[in-house]
Amino acid sequence: MRKSQKSISGIVLIAILFFTGIFTSNAQTKKDVGLQLYSLRELLPKDVKGTLEKVSQAGYTQVELYGFNIKDQFWGLTPVELRKILDEYHLKPISGHFNMTPYFETGDEAELKAAIDAAKILGLKYVTIPWLESDVRNSAADYISVAKKLNYAGKRCKEAGLRLAYHNHDFEFIRYGNETGMDILLKNTDKALVDFEMDIYWVIRSGLQPYALFKANPGRFAMWHIKDMDKSDPHLNTEIGAGTIDYKAIFKHAKLSGMKYFFVEHESNYKPDMIGSIQQSNRFIKQQILK
Structure with a gap:
């Protein structure tokens, strides 16, 4: 082979590896749609296996867990038992919402340790803080x-091969002088230790736009919750594509935000029912957003 041919071949090989790296490093492929299982909170505790089968049949390939506690684990199932069911229905658990109220109130690390242990067994990538009680905010x-507590928990997660994330509601956007609570969290957490899961519905309901937060804090929002806002009552959810939030436009800023995974979440106003609702949202996302 001539030197020039070798050079060209080398360039081609580098290009192939480069683009392959881009696509393989994109954690959520175009075919993957995630579901926050809290959307099915009335069904899961009664029939975990049957409900997860329906999640898979609805077209979801990734899930975010909720409901863990030290005593009952996940609806009476151990992480090992739950992982077996998830594997059976080809559902990849990416994140889990773990309540850590005692940790934020008193510094008690028992639930933090239990969450990390469960996350490792399940093969999660993220331990996510879903809520702060009013007495600590x-x-x-x-x-x-x-x-500060998020940074410490993030360090513990990193040591275990996990990432810590924080999920917002609306109260984080209350102002304290010139800053919101969210501004303070973003400014005072270590990017190497703490990611954020943006709940887009709550951002918009708070009178803000996701793009402004993405632009001010590029790369910080590794996960999104996507739920739509009912056209007649903004306090209610509706199926993705049936409400007032323009997710097609928001998804154009996925790279800026740092988004690696997103999860459909639905908390109220299901049409025609819980399973039918998640089916409709999945269909819209695949046909209109990820096409």
Whole structure:
């Protein structure tokens, strides 16, 4: 082979590896749609196996868990037992919402440790903080304290081969002087230790736009919750594509935000029912957003 041919071949090979790397590093492929299982909270505790089968049949390939506690684990199932069911229906668990109220209130690490242990067994990538009780979020100083605890928990997760994420509602956008609680969390958490899961519905319901947060904090929002806002009552959800949130436009900023995974979440106003609702949302996403 001539030197020039070798050079060209080398360039081609590098290009192939480069683009392959881009696509393989994209954690959620175009065919993957995730579901936050809290959407089916009335069904799961009664029939975990049957409900997860319906999630798979509805077209979902990734899930985010909820409901863990030290005593009952996941609806009476151990992480080992739950993983077996998820594997059976080809559902990849990416993240879990783990309540850690005692940790944020008193520094008790029991639930943090239990969450990390469960996450490792399940093969999760993220341990996600879903909620803060009102007694730990009443001032800028409170949010600085929360940020410190997030950094510590993030360090513990990183040591275990996991990532920590924080999920917002609307209360994080209350202002304390010139900053919101969310501003304080983003500014005072270590990017190397703490990611964020943006609940887009709550951002918009708070009167803000996701793009503004993405632009101000590029790469921080590794996960999204997507749920739509009912056209007649913004306090209610509706199926993706049936409401007022323009997800086609928002998804154009996925790279800027740092999004690797997204999860459909539906909390109210299911049409025609819970399973029918997640089916409709999945269909719209695949046909209109990920096409």
